[in-house]
Amino acid sequence: MPFNKNIIESNVSLLLEGETGTGKSFLAKKIHENSNLLGPFIHVNLSSFSLSLIESELFGHSKGAFTGAVTDKIGALREANRGTLFLDEIDSLPIEVQTKLLLFLDSGLVRPVGAMKEYESQVRLICASGQNLKKLVEQGKMRKDFFFRISSGFQYSLAPLRKEKEKIAQVCMSFAQDNNIQVESKLIHYYQNCEWPGNIRQLIGHLRKKTISTKGRVLYFDEIDQSLGHDIAVSNEILGGVKTLKEVQTQYCLRVFHECGEKVSEGARILGITPATLRSYLRQIN
Template sequence: MDTTITSISLGRAEEEAAPSARPQLVLVAISDEPQAPSSRHLLDDVDEVRFGRAERSVQRLTVEGRRILELRIPDRRMSSSHGRLVRGSSGWLLDDPESKNGAVVDGAVTRRLVIGDGAVIELGHTFFVFRNVAVERNAPGDIDDAALPGGVPALQTYDGALAEQFATLGRVAPTEVSVLLQGETVTGKELVARALHELSGRSGAFVAVNCGALPPNLIEAELFGHRRGAFTGAVGERLGLVRSADSGTLFLDEVGELPPASQAAFLRVLQEREVVPVGVDHPVKVDVRLCAATLRDLEALVAAGQFRRDLYARLFGLTIALPPLRQRRVDLGLLARRLLALIPGGPQVRFAPAALRAMLRHDWLLNIRELEKVLTTAVALATSGVIEAGHLPETLRRGPRSEPTSQQPAPGDGTPPGAAPVGAVARSSDDELREQLIGLLTLHHGNVLAVSKALHTRRTQVYRWLHRLGIQVETFRRRADS
């Protein structure tokens, strides 16, 4: 894609990149060709998106005054004209009346549906995520993996708000500004810290310190090093973690777990820029760039007296909030490709649509580590070269525990009050689904076609649900007759 990325000076970031919610469509992955790049397409100046099977291309054009975005994808399961996404007064309408295989939204077949933020759309074997979230003003209309900004892979994302944070991180990388990374466990904090070091231009090493694992009785020796014979067991000289990071970056992982003695020791280092190794009677100057990470609320710890206020002030510079993986579904294809590249046989595998669907709808409570473990196991099990849903853990196959409704029935479809859109039905528990089906069957006197229309799905799908739940349609027809 022909894409121009405009750099922004740190001083004018807010002026030139004020965030605003913008509709966008992200092609996350093609299950038959997972190594194909993802892409993001902004829809601010688009009235209609047209999908179809052909050599991959993106074209923006105007037809009879309507602004059209044409997305062509080499997906053999797509039709040459496979529906469209149309801007309307009530939102974006997915309209697919004629394609052979139809469309799937949040796991359920549909022909016509108003979609909302976070909707997962399947056309053929191609998976999209629709978002309506903030993106910086200078973001290009169309972008793919090759054109993503960030400078290093760990700082590349299709999430607009995160991309804005990463851009700021890149601008402060060559400075002495301290960086604090916040987020759930295994959201990639150390990878981002290493990227910060790589972009800093510092000649020294990147040294990671597990703050929760520092032995209380050897804190100073671990941090500052020691000379030979300084204490029992000190059989040789040791630089220590801080001096090992001289002229480089010191990464304090889980800094919120630092015990009080360690907090005081680190504060001295940051204030004086020097250390005194155990057994040495003079200080040694050090030059370290500080980056810290935590999943805890440091301000709350300070207020509770569990974290030193003066140390927090030293750590406080630029704060980057890393979202959990469940909030980065647009990046699932990008992250999966990078992880598969590290797994023997990974780059050669393909995904069954059901497997990719389950992954896109999973909560990923263990974040990137869980994704890595799932992919590693699935590749080992996929002896045919295709990752099937059965190769995934049961927690993925069950679907998400909870998920906000990301679509609603199209206007004028006659959906009765209280009828959920098909995506919500697909996510319901069996008890909820049973209750909804019984309500609709009662309302429509056992007319399965009317129920399928109300739920925006095929009649055969309704019959499958009825069979699985043991609901007898004739019961409702007899009630109507009586």
């Protein structure tokens, strides 16, 4: 656990940064489970909502507030009362809603869209992002005060798997233990030299696929693993014309998206990422 007991048990806001599949959601849930909070863990992926719906998703709305508001909606800020609100892909939050959320964080009061009344709610906020938020602040896409408020100095970057060779071995070993199988050490060594653009999610997905297609209880290097070699080859090929790992990742996602007939759900399945994450990469290109 990257945070100590005092931080986990306090109500301080936390910010988790890292590429897709590095374990931000997994860690947020673990932090909640190890805190003393009695309320629920509410996960909202902000990139899944259109700009007009984000506000009512967070703050709720009263019946008739807008076309389509046929009933009252409580909203995530009140649903998470006395618990943890995990705001995933916080970089997707528009400036106007950042301002409103900042007011809530200072006052603890929620006014649903179209409502006269304000309600109290106490939440522990954990935010996650695959983007460098300091850059968004510099570009004027994120309020500086909002950035400081959500990180409060407690910020943690989850490293990509390709930079954490030891973690690759750990994930393989714990997968083997959970599934009562063994993984050949030569195979682990091979995995330690793969790119894993989808990080832990991709590695676990790959191990699952391999376990299903293996007859015995030991996983050895075979043709399924060679497809990972193809991933490396593709990355090397596009590395020539681009500069950063982020660009390699974005271009690879675009390529898979085109090759699978531009179907977001299919592309996301192949890449081992969520459709929302793939959509956010595609948005960066456009």
